[in-house]
Amino acid sequence: MIEKIKETVKKLFKENKIDIFIGYNEGTLPLRSTPCFITKPEDIEKLVWNSYCSNNLAVYLPRFFVPQQGAKDAKLPRIGILAKGCDGRSIVGLIKEHQIPRENIYIIGIHCGGMIDTKKIKKVDIVAAEEKNDKVLVEDEDKRKVELKKEELLADMCKTCQYTAPVVYDILLGKEKQKTSKEDREAFIKEFEKKPLEERWKYFQEQISKCIRCNACRQACPNCYCKECFADQTKPKWIGPTNDISDVMFYQIGRIFHQAGRCVDCGACVRACPMDVDLRVFTYKLIKDVKEFFEYEAGVSLEENPPLATFKQDDKQEFITEP
Amino acid sequence: MENKIFKLIKKKEILKLLESLTKEYNIFVPIEDNGDARFSEFKSGQDIYWDYRNTKISPKEILFPQAETLFCFGPEAEVKSEEPASGGKGYLIFGIRPCDAKAISLLDKVFGGEDFEDPYYLERRKKTTVISLACNKPQIDCFCTSLNGKPDNEEGADVILFDLGEDILAGAVTKKGEKFIEKQNKWFEDAGQSDVAKKDKIMDLSLKKIKSQIDIQNIKERLDNDFTASFWDEIHQKCLGCGICTYFCPTCHCFDITDEINPKAADSKTPKGKRVRCWDSCMYPLFTLHASGHNPRPTYKERMRQRIMHKFNYCPENYSEIFCVGCGRCVRNCPVNIDLREMLISIESTK
Numbered sequence: 001m002i003e004k005i006k007e008t009v010k011k012l013f014k015e016n017k018i019d020i021f022i023g024y025n026e027g028t029l030p031l032r033s034t035p036c037f038i039t040k041p042e043d044i045e046k047l048v049w050n051s052y053c054s055n056n057l058a059v060y061l062p063r064f065f066v067p068q069q070g071a072k073d074a075k076l077p078r079i080g081i082l083a084k085g086c087d088g089r090s091i092v093g094l095i096k097e098h099q100i101p102r103e104n105i106y107i108i109g110i111h112c113g114g115m116i117d118t119k120k121i122k123k124v125d126i127v128a129a130e131e132k133n134d135k136v137l138v139e140d141e142d143k144r145k146v147e148l149k150k151e152e153l154l155a156d157m158c159k160t161c162q163y164t165a166p167v168v169y170d171i172l173l174g175k176e177k178q179k180t181s182k183e184d185r186e187a188f189i190k191e192f193e194k195k196p197l198e199e200r201w202k203y204f205q206e207q208i209s210k211c212i213r214c215n216a217c218r219q220a221c222p223n224c225y226c227k228e229c230f231a232d233q234t235k236p237k238w239i240g241p242t243n244d245i246s247d248v249m250f251y252q253i254g255r256i257f258h259q260a261g262r263c264v265d266c267g268a269c270v271r272a273c274p275m276d277v278d279l280r281v282f283t284y285k286l287i288k289d290v291k292e293f294f295e296y297e298a299g300v301s302l303e304e305n306p307p308l309a310t311f312k313q314d315d316k317q318e319f320i321t322e323p
Numbered sequence: 324m325e326n327k328i329f330k331l332i333k334k335k336e337i338l339k340l341l342e343s344l345t346k347e348y349n350i351f352v353p354i355e356d357n358g359d360a361r362f363s364e365f366k367s368g369q370d371i372y373w374d375y376r377n378t379k380i381s382p383k384e385i386l387f388p389q390a391e392t393l394f395c396f397g398p399e400a401e402v403k404s405e406e407p408a409s410g411g412k413g414y415l416i417f418g419i420r421p422c423d424a425k426a427i428s429l430l431d432k433v434f435g436g437e438d439f440e441d442p443y444y445l446e447r448r449k450k451t452t453v454i455s456l457a458c459n460k461p462q463i464d465c466f467c468t469s470l471n472g473k474p475d476n477e478e479g480a481d482v483i484l485f486d487l488g489e490d491i492l493a494g495a496v497t498k499k500g501e502k503f504i505e506k507q508n509k510w511f512e513d514a515g516q517s518d519v520a521k522k523d524k525i526m527d528l529s530l531k532k533i534k535s536q537i538d539i540q541n542i543k544e545r546l547d548n549d550f551t552a553s554f555w556d557e558i559h560q561k562c563l564g565c566g567i568c569t570y571f572c573p574t575c576h577c578f579d580i581t582d583e584i585n586p587k588a589a590d591s592k593t594p595k596g597k598r599v600r601c602w603d604s605c606m607y608p609l610f611t612l613h614a615s616g617h618n619p620r621p622t623y624k625e626r627m628r629q630r631i632m633h634k635f636n637y638c639p640e641n642y643s644e645i646f647c648v649g650c651g652r653c654v655r656n657c658p659v660n661i662d663l664r665e666m667l668i669s670i671e672s673t674k
Contacts, residue, residue, distance in 0.1 A: 027660040027662075028654070028660060028662040028664070028665055029463070029464060029654070029655075029660060029662075030463075032660045033660075034561065034659060034660035034661075035561040035659050036561070037560045037561070055658070055659055059563065060561070063623075125376075125462070125463075127463050141460075141463075141532070210357065212380070212389065212570060213389075213566075214565050214566040214567045214570045214604075215564075215565050215566055215607070216563070216565035216566070216567050216658055218565075219563040219564050219565040219658075220563055220565070220658050228608075232607070232608075232609045234609075240581075240583050240599075241390070241579060241581055241599070241601045242389075242390035242583075242599055242601055243389045243390050243601075244390065271658065272563070272565065272567075272658035274379065274567050274571070274656045274658075275357075275379075276357060276358075
């Protein structure tokens with residue numbers, strides 16, 4: 001698989017189709033791969049593809065196209081990017097929101113079998129790891145080896161993936177992977193919805209109180225490209241800077257609601273969060289609601305209008321006039 | 324070290340000892356919190372997380388909290404300084420790792436240095452006794468030995484403890500530590516030679532476990548002339564611009580001060596506002612945003628350079644110390660696996 005990726009990237013550079021390629025290199029810690037930016041063809045050899053390529057690379061794209069950067073007639077870079085299903089959906093979102101020009105992005109789509117959530121193997125202090133087919137071989141400090149099933153280590157959002165490959169791409173590599181149904185993916189949120197209001201509110205408070213306002217969730221999210229986040233604005237100031245629950249809640253509610261109809265459930269925020277806040281239960285609730293109310297799913301079509309950026313004359317307006 | 328007098332105490336006895344000190348001190352101990360370790364106020368009947376590797380959030384939050392009210396004010400209300408929450412009690416930081424204890428000694432240079440004195444920090448610090456717990460099991464991303472640290476480093480600690488299994492071996496480091504042990508003498512017994520030998524063996528093993536070693540002896544001089552070097556163009560590239568590395572760092576100490584207004588203040592006598600200071604991060608664009616709209620550090624590149632330069636060039640210049648203790652938190656928690664060690668190696672090796 002990795003050879004195919006390298007081959008494709010080499011070809012792209014050779015044919016002068018891209019200036020930069022965004023992919024993954026081997027990380028410095030076990031079970032980690034790390035994003036990389038390739039401009040020199042000789043670095044292509046360092047590319048890797050494994051079950052720890054979990055970062056959503058789409059997050060890096062908007063910064064190459066910030067209008068203020070460089071001169072007016074500056075030539076925009078042509079970027080090649082490796083995209084899993086979720087990364088691909090993020091890219092679609094960015095194109096639709098006019099943050100990146102489609103013609104400048106070469107999407108190497110890849111059929112993804114899901115990424116490992118390292119937090120699921122906390123009990124072993126891993127010093128080395130190796131992936132072999134559907135198994136992961138980890139080694140602890142005393143050189144004890146443990147074989148783990150990849151399936152059991154998959155991140156929650158990967159376990160029930162509906163889009164294992166991007167819907168928009170320039171070339172698609174790999175073998176098709178098994179997808180799950182919408183019903184399977186929704187199951188966890190349906191369970192959560194059944195809980196009484198007080199319990200859900202308590203859970204929200206519990207989770208939010210872990211947040212330390214490091215902004216990793218926001219920064220890891222491809223959708224959070226605002227030049228200045230509402231949470232950072234000082235004129236007017238919307239939100240206090242402390243880690244009191246009221247400030248944190250305002251920040252998180254604002255951040256999560258800005259994702260309505262845009263979040264593709266890639267899990268970048270969940271993975272980035274160093275405090276293990278269960279953010280997905282809140283973002284996914286919005287995904288489900290948007291699907292139910294507007295029959296819309298983010299990042300799966302370049303043509304369909306995003307519901308929250310669309311107005312129809314027969315839209316219900318009572319919520320404005322008679323709140 | 325050679326003539327250090329060691330005392331011995333049973334782990335179980337330590338809990339009783341701490342219990343007896345709750346009237347005198349606000350005691351902070353490592354506890355298990357959501358599967359990780361974190362320092363928390365010691366409560367009666369609570370156990371200590373003895374086997375913790377290191378806390379996720381560094382114990383700097385005890386002396387330098389993430390958000391702190393400096394004072395309250397209002398139109399007619401008196402401007403009131405916030406009393407430190409201790410209520411006159413001392414602070415006992417129990418069981419912090421040697422790297423974090425060293426970090427406190429570095430924070431002391433900033434907040435209690437010759438140039439500036441920070442009354443809020445010093446108020447707590449003066450009343451603080453630091454009891455460190457030597458590392459038996461360093462993590463794979465620990466690299467304290469590259470920064471003149473080691474599993475039983477004593478800097479910043481008043482007393483250092485060694486976990487021997489059932490027993491804890493204690494040795495005073497400072498006068499304050501000596502007095503502390505003296506005062507609590509009834510809980511301790513004299514340690515035998517075999518206990519000390521056992522400790523030495525554990526420490527030898529522990530030291531060997533730190534495999535991550537980087538040579539950064541000349542990093543300060545190296546960076547003196549490197550402000551415009553080409554490696555800055557590359558090492559920031561994958562940075563997301565979150566605050567994890569700085570918030571988790573035990574030596575990062577930058578803060579932001581803002582006035583919080585409470586419009587619901589009932590009458591003119593009730594404070595209408597408060598001035599709070601919060602942790603800030605040089606990785607945020609807002610950190611250097613001027614009121615004019617100009618930002619001298621407009622991109623990730625300048626911000627990453629600032630973080631490295633501050634720790635490895637400006638602080639050595641100002642305080643004669645590198646402001647990194649090799650705890651590995653920034654490495655461990657970075658969402659995109661930016662590895663400080665790797666960055667330093669690439670800086671050192673670039674011509």
